[in-house]
Amino acid sequence: MITRASEQSKSIRENMRGGNEYVQFTHLTSELPAKARIFDILTLIPGASIGYHVHEGETELFYFMEGCGRVQDDDQFVDITAGDCMATFSGHGHSVENTGDTNLVLLAVIIKD
Amino acid sequence: MITRASEQSKSIRENMRGGNEYVQFTHLTSELPAKARIFDILTLIPGASIGYHVHEGETELFYFMEGCGRVQDDDQFVDITAGDCMATFSGHGHSVENTGDTNLVLLAVIIKD
8 A cells, every 4th residue: 555745644743742942743544553553744843752661562673763862771871963873662661852952753663552 | 773874784785676786775773673674775777677576564654865766566568757656555666766866765664564
């Protein structure tokens, strides 16, 4: 099943998980397999963030496509840039902040246990 | 768990699934959740292809990041470009060919049923 870029729906989440500004979601496909929860592109404008939260019963994989930022990976703070990957397994937590002056763009997929 | 771009391992598959040339895989993370099989960037040079094959017991999601190509989606042939998404569910088949003059780059994730 092909979903053209022009057909992909978008949504906005303000102050996501207690973060700053908003995150734009591009939902790459309207149909997902049973064990996936999202397959989306997330765009954070400069200064935007997703607050720290823990995933339970699922794993989230991020691939950073554009921009740079700072993430919390459990209790560690790490600067990331395009090309880096972050895996947050069940029982672990993360946050993301765009610390650059261009958009931070990442692909996110959530896979249920 | 963060994996830097510089830490990601790469591999080459020649004539993948009977296709032309080779496909370069960048393995974004060395640890995956139980229900995922790959979370990789695939790079096809001009003329390279992955031959038609069917997925059973799993779904493959493609996000086309750069370039353009032609895919087979079951019995349909479709031209794709950056930003498009392709979902191949269990029991369905696909192929991918780089028909452009620049690399075709896509992110692929396989999620088990």
